[in-house]
Amino acid sequence: MKKRIAxxxxxxxxxxxxxxxxxxxxxxxxxxxxxxxxxxxYVLQRxxxxxxxxxxxxxxxxxxxxxxxxxxxxxxxxxxxxxGFLWLIPKNxxxxxxxxxxNIHPALLPKFGGKGMYGDHVHLAVLEAKETEGGITIHYxxxxxxxxxYIYQAKxxxxxxxxxxxxxxxxxxxxxxxxxxxxxTIIKKIKK
Numbered sequence: 474m475k476k477r478i479a480x481x482x483x484x485x486x487x488x489x490x491x492x493x494x495x496x497x498x499x500x501x502x503x504x505x506x507x508x509x510x511x512x513x514x515y516v517l518q519r520x521x522x523x524x525x526x527x528x529x530x531x532x533x534x535x536x537x538x539x540x541x542x543x544x545x546x547x548x549x550x551x552x553x554x555x556x557g558f559l560w561l562i563p564k565n566x567x568x569x570x571x572x573x574x575x576n577i578h579p580a581l582l583p584k585f586g587g588k589g590m591y592g593d594h595v596h597l598a599v600l601e602a603k604e605t606e607g608g609i610t611i612h613y614x615x616x617x618x619x620x621x622x623y624i625y626q627a628k629x630x631x632x633x634x635x636x637x638x639x640x641x642x643x644x645x646x647x648x649x650x651x652x653x654x655x656x657x658t659i660i661k662k663i664k665k
Contacts, residue, residue: 481558486516488556495653586619
């Protein structure tokens, strides 16, 4: 029996795509569902391209019902992977999947984390702080933004002439390289 991943994403979904590619032919792991709070998210097209079902939800369904939890349980999801998902995870989901929700952040936490720190907001903050290195943090999810236990961090150098696009690119290269590998390591440790 394959272990099953649900991916939550709010936007383009480039990390979601890397996960879909990584597990496409896996005999042990499959992406069971892609979920989004954004009906216009490009991640829906990516899921469709890989013939992975998707589910669009609104704030009420996510925070005030058990529908998402029940959907994941019915699909026998083992691990939840956030890939550019911008909402705080509700208590019912944290309770149902303790230690089985992970996220990737485009900075070296604890720096440049917290509410509103995502995407270009993070990269601009890193540039404005004149940091000499940037990086990514893969971490478990808890009830607060970017405060869960760290699983893995990777760094890249920031040169004086680097602009926003360049540090975004450097960070994304690390995300695409490491996230699928770390997700695979974690899901293989989960007992079915």
